[in-house]
Amino acid sequence: xxxxxxxxxxxxxRGGAELMADDLVxxxxxxxxxxxxxxxxxxxxxGTRVLDQAFLWRLVDLTESDGRPIDLVIAxxxxxxxxxxxxxxxxxxxxxxxxxxxxxxxxxxxSESPEDRATRRAIERLDSVALxxxxxxxxxxRNVADRLQKHNGIEAExxxxxxxxxxYREAEPEGFxxxxxxxxxxxxxxxxxxxxxxxxxxxxxxxxxxxxxxxLERLAAGLNGQVRFAGRVADDELADLYARSLAVFYxxxxxxxxxxxxxAFLSGKPVVTAHDAGGPLEVVRDRETGVVVAPEAxxxxxACAYLAAHVDEAKAWGRxxxxxxxxxxxxxxxxxxxx
Amino acid sequence: xxVAYYSPLPPSRSGIADYSALLLPALRERVDVxxxxxxxxxxxxxxxxxxxGNEPDAHAWIADALHARPGVVVLHEYVLHHLVAGMTxxxxxxxxxxxxxxxxxxxAGRLLGLGVLDNLLPLLWETQPERFPLSGVVxxxxxxxxxxxxxxxxxxxxxxxxxxxWRVPHPVWPxxxxxxxxxxxxDPLIGCFGFLNMNKRIPQLLEAFGSFRRDRPGAxxxxxxxxxxxxxxxRRLERLGLTEGVDRLDYVPEERxxxxxxxxxxxxxxxxxxxxxxxxxxxxxxxxxxxxVVSDVGWFAELPDDAVLKVPVxxxxxxxxxxxxxxxxxxxxxxxDAARAYVEREHELGRVADGYVAALEVAAGGDAxxxxxxxxxxxxxxxxxxxxxxxxxxAARESGIVS
Numbered sequence: 040x041x042x043x044x045x046x047x048x049x050x051x052x053r054g055g056a057e058l059m060a061d062d063l064v065x066x067x068x069x070x071x072x073x074x075x076x077x078x079x080x081x082x083x084x085x086g087t088r089v090l091d092q093a094f095l096w097r098l099v100d101l102t103e104s105d106g107r108p109i110d111l112v113i114a115x116x117x118x119x120x121x122x123x124x125x126x127x128x129x130x131x132x133x134x135x136x137x138x139x140x141x142x143x144x145x146x147x148x149x150s151e152s153p154e155d156r157a158t159r160r161a162i163e164r165l166d167s168v169a170l171x172x173x174x175x176x177x178x179x180x181r182n183v184a185d186r187l188q189k190h191n192g193i194e195a196e197x198x199x200x201x202x203x204x205x206x207y208r209e210a211e212p213e214g215f216x217x218x219x220x221x222x223x224x225x226x227x228x229x230x231x232x233x234x235x236x237x238x239x240x241x242x243x244x245x246x247x248x249x250x251x252x253x254x255l256e257r258l259a260a261g262l263n264g265q266v267r268f269a270g271r272v273a274d275d276e277l278a279d280l281y282a283r284s285l286a287v288f289y290x291x292x293x294x295x296x297x298x299x300x301x302x303a304f305l306s307g308k309p310v311v312t313a314h315d316a317g318g319p320l321e322v323v324r325d326r327e328t329g330v331v332v333a334p335e336a337x338x339x340x341x342a343c344a345y346l347a348a349h350v351d352e353a354k355a356w357g358r359x360x361x362x363x364x365x366x367x368x369x370x371x372x373x374x375x376x377x378x
Numbered sequence: 379x380x381v382a383y384y385s386p387l388p389p390s391r392s393g394i395a396d397y398s399a400l401l402l403p404a405l406r407e408r409v410d411v412x413x414x415x416x417x418x419x420x421x422x423x424x425x426x427x428x429x430x431g432n433e434p435d436a437h438a439w440i441a442d443a444l445h446a447r448p449g450v451v452v453l454h455e456y457v458l459h460h461l462v463a464g465m466t467x468x469x470x471x472x473x474x475x476x477x478x479x480x481x482x483x484x485x486a487g488r489l490l491g492l493g494v495l496d497n498l499l500p501l502l503w504e505t506q507p508e509r510f511p512l513s514g515v516v517x518x519x520x521x522x523x524x525x526x527x528x529x530x531x532x533x534x535x536x537x538x539x540x541x542x543x544w545r546v547p548h549p550v551w552p553x554x555x556x557x558x559x560x561x562x563x564x565d566p567l568i569g570c571f572g573f574l575n576m577n578k579r580i581p582q583l584l585e586a587f588g589s590f591r592r593d594r595p596g597a598x599x600x601x602x603x604x605x606x607x608x609x610x611x612x613r614r615l616e617r618l619g620l621t622e623g624v625d626r627l628d629y630v631p632e633e634r635x636x637x638x639x640x641x642x643x644x645x646x647x648x649x650x651x652x653x654x655x656x657x658x659x660x661x662x663x664x665x666x667x668x669x670x671v672v673s674d675v676g677w678f679a680e681l682p683d684d685a686v687l688k689v690p691v692x693x694x695x696x697x698x699x700x701x702x703x704x705x706x707x708x709x710x711x712x713x714x715d716a717a718r719a720y721v722e723r724e725h726e727l728g729r730v731a732d733g734y735v736a737a738l739e740v741a742a743g744g745d746a747x748x749x750x751x752x753x754x755x756x757x758x759x760x761x762x763x764x765x766x767x768x769x770x771x772x773a774a775r776e777s778g779i780v781s
Binding site: 158 | 379424425736743746750751754755773774776779780781
């Protein structure tokens with residue numbers, strides 16, 4: 040089968056969504072399909088520009104390529120799922136959240152001006168058309184599926200995807216808590232740094248890059264090496280950090296899905312998250328596969344201290360998580376997407 | 379966003395005044411609303427919302443304001459002949475009436491209008507308004523139209539309206555404890571609420587009730603509402619021998635109406651011809667979980683089949699009403715549960731207010747967004763030598779990118 044995997048690209052930015060699209064192409068190719076990634080740069084500002092970018096996808100003709108038909112299009116996120124194709128499957132990582140749950144919050148983009156309000160409505164309308172015409176709609180988490188239902192009245196099937204392929208392994212914990220994330224405000228890594236300030240015995244390693252790095256480094260100044268910023272790390276090093284960590288901190292605000300808990304689980308580590316983290320809560324269960332706390336530094340510090348003092352429990356919760364993560368496979372995903 | 383809100387309001391005794399009294403608090407939680415008043419300076423706002431109904435006394439000033447400053451029209455009913463007649467003939471502007479007739483019906487309409495002005499024809503808004511709705515003059519001024527039913531939306535489209543159109547259901551009143559009235563009774567008690575006239579099929583209802591009561595002598599019919607001119611309910615009851623089985627009440631206050639409805643076992647709300655209106659009375663009945671018998675026309679026909687019993691308007695109408703009364707009386711709880719579930723799902727006040735906000739936001743800023751996007755598409759196309767920008771615009775519209 041010839042399959043075009045459609046995903047937008049933000050030049051010079053690479054994160055979970057890009058990894059997922061690449062892995063999907065590889066998974067399809069591995070199973071004997073002729074799969075290719077199709078992408079268009081995405082810039083969502085200022086003002087109504089976001090609609091122009093969506094329109095670009097609308098003009099793309101993927102019914103065939105080089106004289107041969109393309110049998111299936113799988114689109115992963117806004118605005119790629121605006122592409123037209125008679126056999127379109129949407130596997131939604133997320134919508135343009137600035138138009139939905141981020142609207143009128145610090146993470147929003149649209150002001151109260153009539154033009155901005157109408158732009159937001161145009162995105163809502165566009166999503167309803169683009170996803171409404173898909174043959175099937177999957178969401179990577181219940182959280183994303185619920186948003187589709189709430190905002191657009193679209194029923195989506197929940198289909199989580201496996202995390203990136205790393206040389207996962209387990210090792211004895213060395214006492215530090217690991218953060219794996221893009222450094223931006225919505226990921227709330229400042230909660231972990233503030234937790235460090237409350238517990239001099241707590242050590243953390245923060246991987247990743249992003250626009251919030253300067254602020255986070257300032258916040259961590261004077262903590263005597265308790266916080267290490269590792270930047271973007273290679274796959275082997277990341278797997279090693281996972282393996283040697285005590286636990287993994289992952290508490291973004293209402294995250295769509297979140298691959299990190301799966302990666303932590305495959306390394307046998309529990310996850311510390313927050314009540315309002317969204318998608319991660321579908322697999323991180325309090326005192327079963329990690330610790331779920333209020334989104335407050337004191338609660339995070341307390342959770343980390345508990346895990347440090349109860350290493351056997353931490354290991355058991357990590358192993359329970361591993362059983363969950365191992366059930367999410369590319370075989371199951373590809374079967375569902377092609378069925 | 380600031381919305382200038384034009385509507386009759388209580389104490390005006392109109393269904394649309396009740397409607398606005400219900401909607402306004404929920405709307406005010408979402409947008410800044412400033413109320414417009416008759417004969418006052420129009421309020422400054424990002425968009426104006428005009429509630430239009432067929433009653434000239436309540437709506438002529440609103441239609442005037444709409445004409446002066448086009449905005450979003452809430453078309454509560456499709457037939458506006460009475461309104462237009464009031465705004466034209468009623469103001470001594472016969473030529474404007476002829477223009478309105480010609481606008482919708484061509485030269486034949488103008489000639490019919492002349493017949494009305496010269497007293498050669500009966501007053502069309504009283505005799506057959508459904509054939510001459512005259513909503514075109516209002517639609518011409520609309521920058522967007524909100525309707526409550528597919529029926530009215532389709533009629534507006536059929537009349538040539540091609541602007542923005544949204545369907546926002548009639549809101550349901552928040553549920554509160556209603557004590558059933560103790561001074562009315564029947565086995566079963568059938569209730570019919572609202573203005574009593576030929577359009578409400580009262581003659582057919584009375585005849586059907588007479589037949590129904592022969593099998594169920596304990597049954598009583600409660601008619602609540604003022605009777606129309608030239609509609610003598612008492613004489614009809616005498617002729618049908620129903621004076622013992624029917625109770626009549628004139629206009630009752632809101633709380634009393636709820637209480638009377640709650641006391642009924644079955645509610646009836648028939649209609650033909652329809653002017654495309656919704657019925658607040660039906661919405662109230664559904665929310666009380668009462669089995670309802672309605673006519674199978676217009677908005678009423680769009681109600682779910684498991685929640686109401688629909689009576690076709692044909693030669694079997696009276697027999698079917700009688701049969702429907704029996705079914706409704708015997709299966710009240712099943713129908714009532716479905717009715718309540720339906721209004722809670724589709725007519726919930728917050729959801730309705732959200733629908734209004736969505737429409738108003740597009741009406742207020744949609745043109746600017748469309749212009750910006752289409753301009754850049756056209757500009758890029760022109761620079762690249764593509765001259766079929768109309769096709770590009772069509773693609774943008776089909777996808778919902780522009781409205």
